[in-house]
Amino acid sequence: MIDKLRIQNLRSIADSHDIELKPIMILLGANSSEKSTFLRSFPLFAQSVDKKLRGPVVWFDTSFVDYGDYKTAKNKYAAEQDGITFSYQMSKVDVAMRRNYYPNVEILNSDQLSEVYLTFLLKDDSKGTYIDSIIINLRAVSYELCVKGRNENIDCKLNGEPFVIPERFTFNFNTAFAILPSFIANKQNEDGDSAVALLTNKLVSIFKTHCSGRLQNTQRLEQILSFASLDKHDFFKHLKRGGGIKSFQKSIQNWNITTSEYNTIYNYYVLLKLNIVIDSINRALAGFYHSCDYIAPMRAEADRYYRIQGLQVQSVDPSGHDLLEFIASLKPKEKEDYDKFVSEVFGVTVDVSSDSGMKSLRIKTNNGDFWKSHA
Template structure:
């Protein structure tokens, strides 16, 4: 599950995080902010996949937002812009330290309903990450980090209270060239090796967080306890990112009797200064891994998203053959012929049959005399795509991208929760009957993806549309139980009653019969003057 929202982006001053369902439609009048919302998807991707010096790459191969000054909500150039993400499963690795050559493997902790808000602010001719806020519902914990213009941590709050960490000793910086950053601690022992987001310390060195914990615990426990025993106890404390009473109870049952009184006193006293200090140290040592886990998950989600825009290239009768292996369709569909030519025989046959089942014709690619051409396959004829109407040439790249969202092969390292495809106005130049068939294509692919046990990702579609036919067809398919109402939503973009330059986004849904609930009267009618 993914929810996301943002603030101060063009007309969209505040968009609370909305769930991305298998099918999400964006509906509204022209210039209401629909394209802005949808294009954040390819914006994240081009920002992730390109080496940058700022969190966001406003102008790239996929979309062009211009710059921060142009993209920020009008009149708010000096204000921060923020992006909020809510994830349902984040796995954080802790532990993995070595004490006296005794190694205990890292422990994986899973957290649900993790909310991460990343704020960016302008500085000179670029932008920087100014704040990161993380809420972990499991632990009823929120963390707020603030950074200066050099990316150095300036404040660290836990549950709205300043942390006890001495930031002169525990110095953090945030990586500046990505919206999904890494937090780096400079208070590390010499020779530290980083592997898979976990810091490993040499056998002769302890982490600075553990050194400070040793000092605090030594002052509160029996002085006759050996250094080795004390270190092993500290190591057990740092196996979890949070020092909860439940964890303290479990520790009390498993630890040396010399530590049981110390543990029970901490658990019994809600105002324990020692517990607060140790909790902040443990959380402070885990924050880089928490942020790294969230960032890694978001990078996998958005790094492989697909996008196709509204202005798609006109088909040509012949295309010059190129020895190119094309693994993805461009946003304008210009490389669609080369994409088709790169498919295997089985893939091409699968795509053709899929389109034929929907629209009654298949497609094929013919290569001759150094050129290739796209032809339709219908009955006993094979006309060139340029001879069958402009609408067909415009919808084929869209259909290809919808099919490819599920069919594309995945590497061993791709563990993304789902594939996200953003489509702008797929119905352009289509007859209403074919616009309705687009709904069938979206529903079919969403359901196949969800039901296929061999698929490692769910396909979700975000579609900007002005098609009343497509909207009604989705309602019909819900009423016929072809898809659940909970799998579909409509995001409605409406002018704010307080400020005509600001758009308000709200979600409307279908009921069990496929009827839209709370649909604004006269939405598709012209405004009266």
């Protein structure tokens, strides 16, 4: 669930600050105060999560909205080094389950995603728009990932502290039906699970240095990573149990939560969970934007009547031109529910009148003062 949205440097919006999203909202403001820009950000991502893209966003689509390109979409007063930023406050994000070669390794507890704060920064180069940085704050851990101009390495901060990853990791910017890129081990292998495999092997190799040389079954060590919590103290208690491996338990018995080697293990552990976190957020964003219908601002037109095509219309198109056909298509019970909704929310009733193959829209206030025809 998306609870709040903040937009920075999109068109004339320098900073919208946090806007709480409700099932029914009314935006009030003077002309050219960017109400439409804020609303058009919804179909902007709705048209983006429906496609396989080379980046996170498609700036124009004939079916929805046209922002031109990144340069025209960016606030003209923003500094050159600044990008376009979107920030979300989310709650009760469902954990996405992905198949991989290490069963249970990626499992997260749903409590870990009960509160999610996401910020991503869009920038542009000769290849198009890309995500330059991602900040994800959860209850127990924070991720900060920056690619610094679409280079091959990711600068990583975990819980606010820089974490140097010896192996090379990068983003797979070619997103399919998603906004955030996946986290992969190298540019040659664009399978997101490669990062899982590499990090799992790294952790297992660390674990093995603390086990008896007689240990042959590394699967027992992999099971240590099936822990669901990201909390640093919880994982420490789990690690001390060592999957029941006595030599491992004995080797780390003097560790505490400040032990440097434990912190290295913990950082790799939370990094291992990153793709499932990103997958879960991507699905939440896609589900949210897929559920958004959009009607563009409707301007007065000279035509008073529209010709009847007799179409069975299930939803209103973004331009609103088929609103009359939509109302005419409603079944009696649907029309009753529609009238009740419009009356309660807007204080008017709406009807469609027909005359010799033409239709017009009539709006009447609830107190019955007037009818008015609209083209």
